[in-house]
Amino acid sequence: MPKTKGQGIVFSIIMSITMAYGMELYNIAIKMGYTLKAGGLSNMTNIVFWQALKEMAYMWMFVFIFSNLWGNRLGHRLAEKIIQPEKDNPFFITLMISGCTVLIMCPTMSLVASILFNLILGHQPIVQLPAIWVGTILKNFPMALMWNIFAAGPVTRFLFRKIYKIKKQ
Secondary structure, eight states, X not given: OOOSHHHHHHHHHHHHHHHHHHHHHHHHHHHTTGGGSTTGGGGXXXXXXXXHHHHHHHHHHHHHHHIIIIIHHHHHHHHHTTOOTTTSOHHHHHHHHHHHXXXXXXXXXXXXXXXXXXXXXXXXOGGGXXXXXXXXXXXXXXXXXXHIIIIIHHHHHHHHHHHHTOOOO
């Protein structure tokens, strides 16, 4: 969708912010115990939005850096093995690119979160990192995939089109 390097950076910043915020909402709600209460996430309170905003304020930068270093490129390369641009529906192509990018970025960001929140801030022993990392991936992957496909992706494309006044095809 972006046509220039500058547009690509803007698109990537918007996507990094929307993905980071959604994932922080999810993880903070879990950390605050909402998934263990009767009614689960339906009992979430507004404090979760504020806490997620505070963590998103720096986590989006990790998303931006790692997606630009390897996440987007490897995700696109994986998707190219599946899609046939001349034949496939554009929606299918978007789904495959999104899914393959999440396949790369979820383990990457789960490792970042495991190191930052469990080892550095949580003082867990480093020997537990493999188990913590796998557990974090298992917890985050379903949400990351759904959030990317149904929230962050559409919101990012909508905002990008509004910023650059691009008509939807």
